Each structure stands twice: as C-alpha cells, then as structure tokens.
Amino acid sequence: MSDKKIKTTEIEIRDFYGDKCLSDSVNRDGGVRGKPEGYVEIYEEDENGKRQLVGKHNLVLYQGREQLAQRMMNFENPLVTSTKDEFVTWFGLGDGGVLPADPLDPIPPILTDTDLYSLAMINATDSSSSDIWTITDADHPEVGSYKHPFDSVEFETDAMNDDSYLVVKITTVIGVNDANNYQLSEAGLYSAESSAGGYGLNGSENFTLFSRVTFPSLIKTSDRRLIFRWFLYV
Secondary structure (H helix, E strand, O other), X not given: OOOOXXXXXXXXXXXXXXXXXXXXXXXXXXXXXXXXXXXXXXXXXXXXXXXXXXXXXXXXXXXXXHHXXXXXXXXXXXXXXXXXXXXXXEEEEEOOOEEOXXXXXXXXXXXXXXXXXXXXXXXXXXXXXXXEEOOOOOOOOOOEEEEEEOOEEEEEEEHHHOOEEEEEEEEEEEOXXXXXXXXXXEEEEEEEOOOOOOOOEOOOXXXXXXXXXXXXXXXXXXXXXXXXXXXXXX
C-alpha cells in the first residue's frame, strides 16, 4: 500500500440572486444579497491545517436564468436553447479561466458566457459521469467524460431571511483520478434533463451552463483531491 500523502483542496462557491438587483456588494458573512453573483473561497488543507488561497465572486449566467424561468413556470420558451425539463445536476471543469501568460490572474466571467472557455476531461472510465465523448474535436480534446455528478445536495437555512430554507449547498469531490494534468482555472454548474451516469454521448444531449467561476490556476495531479462547495441562494 502506498504511503503517498494526498493533499485536499477545498473550494467554496456561493451564488446569490434575488430581488435587490441594483446592489453591488456581496458578502459571504453578511450584507446585501442581490444580483446573480456569488462568492468563492478556495482553501488548501495539508498536515498543518487549512489555509485560504483566494476569495472572489462568481456569476449566474443569462442562459441559466432563462432556463430557471422555464423550470419555474413549467413552460417552454422556444427562443432559448435550454428546455423546461432541465435541472441543475452536473459539474464541469476547465483550464480557460486565465490567460496562459498569467495563470494567477483570472478572467472574470461575463453574463453572456455560454460554456466554459476550455473544457477539461474529468474521467475516462467513471460510469457515474456524463457528457461522454468517444471521439475528439476542438472542444473535447480527449476521450472521456466532461461532466461530474454532485456528491451531495443539502438545503440550509438563511439567517438573513428569517432562517427560511433558501440555501442549496452542492458538494462535488474531484478525486485523485479526476482531471489530472490540467491547470484548472474555471468551473461551472450545468443543467440537463437527466442526472443518470452515461447521459449525453458525443454531444447527443443538451447541457446548459448555469453558473461559472474563474480562479487562479490549480495544477491538478494524482496526489490532489479537490472539494468544491457551491452555495446557491434563492
């Protein structure tokens, strides 16, 4: 048995959206929650404990909000690419969140983004994953799966709103066999019509990027285990 130590990096991602859409401030521990924007905290945990690497905003995209409107009303909008039967259920990674010449300076997401800028293949053999490609093209440079399932979804109370259950916490673990040899710098939540493993072969099904975050590059190797915690405030 190998005695090799495995580092654990924990990334907390918080999305906020609501009715105070003119607000410019988002604070993880208090303040105004308004426009479709969130807050990201990245930690790395080693034998000496946990240390924070970065804290920053992320963005719920226009197309994610369009899909949410359809889902809420159970009514199809023929003018958008998503469908009313989609729900947020998949996680994706990429290495296009920074310029190659400056891997520690993220490019902020914009509301009109429709996908991650450069997709990372997460796992070639995991049967629980989706968006499976057995061929390659410009957007899918490796054979394998490009969407990872959530490990858990929990409802939490929101202290800023009378302790109502308005917080959805999504946890996704990127293990030692996932997304290796990438300099990861972006991540996203996707909606789709199914959460079944193996869903979506060679682009046969639709995945809609709901929310995107960029962050300084993290070199993913087989001795690193990443934990993403993504909070949605409704």
